[in-house]
Amino acid sequence: MTAHTPSGTHEEEIWRFIKSRQVFTHGDVEAFCSAGEWKRTNYLRNLTRLNLVTLYQRKGNIRYYTAQDPATLSGDAAQIDSSALDAQWRSDTLGSRISAAQGITQPVQPWTPETPEDQKLWDLVRGQIRFTRDHVLAQKMAPDNKVTLFLRSLENAGLLRSAGYDNGKPYYTAFSPSEIMHRAKDKRLTKEGRIWTAMRAARKFTIEDLLMTFAGLEDEFSEKNIRSYCSTLQKAGYLKDTRRGRVTAQSLRYHLVRDTGPLPPTVKRVPVVTDANEGRVVYVQGEETTWATT
Missing domain, CATH: 1.10.10.10 (Winged helix-like DNA-binding domain superfamily/Winged helix DNA-binding domain)
Structure with missing residues (x-):
């Protein structure tokens, strides 16, 4: 097979992966490589056209390919044990992600909007x-x-x-991972962020529990504001009222049933609830159903 130079970082990752295996399936590449579906599919198709990847065996609906010289392979593709290689690949990938999260970034090609x-x-x-x-x-x-x-x-x-x-x-x-961490930190320090953090820590709580958490900060965390935020999150599907039977408003007890991450759901003036973890609107006042529970 001829020498091959991948055109980008995702192609390079795929090429390293398939060259490290005797055989592979498209599902293996999807599971272990970070490229999106269209890039992954197009790149593998291009490698096949260049005769750099060939079909080795077909077992039912599963197709086994190889980037090696097929003449050097023999036996049942399904019996080839790649578990050790898989474990090492996962370990190396995790190490790279940890380094990236610690601010050790890889050089990227410059890019600016052109239009x-x-x-x-x-x-x-x-x-x-x-x-x-x-x-x-x-x-x-x-x-x-x-x-x-x-x-x-x-x-x-x-x-x-x-x-x-x-x-x-x-x-x-x-x-980048570092930008996400800084963004999360900034949002967690807002009023809604601190209430949301308290909710995530308690899981089950009353309005009175939250008031005790912010005792001495009544000017910033008033009962009215806390009650309003909880009420809106309940309508949005994040909180559930766990009371049973006839009870007073003072004994209202919430259970956090939708914890999407550290970033607080943001209540807009409409009011609308947006979830920064999922990048979408999850509740609009006046709607009979919410996206949070669908």
């Missing part, structure tokens, strides 16, 4: 902790093909990172 559309899209993705590709497309700020090119340019520049999965959908972020 007004790029600037609008950049402001959109930087306005929330994480997002899906479908969410960006739904804003209709640019034609779909331009949105795709925009996200691809961010990924090539190392500015678009995987932010996990939710209900099978991949999420991305345009923030």
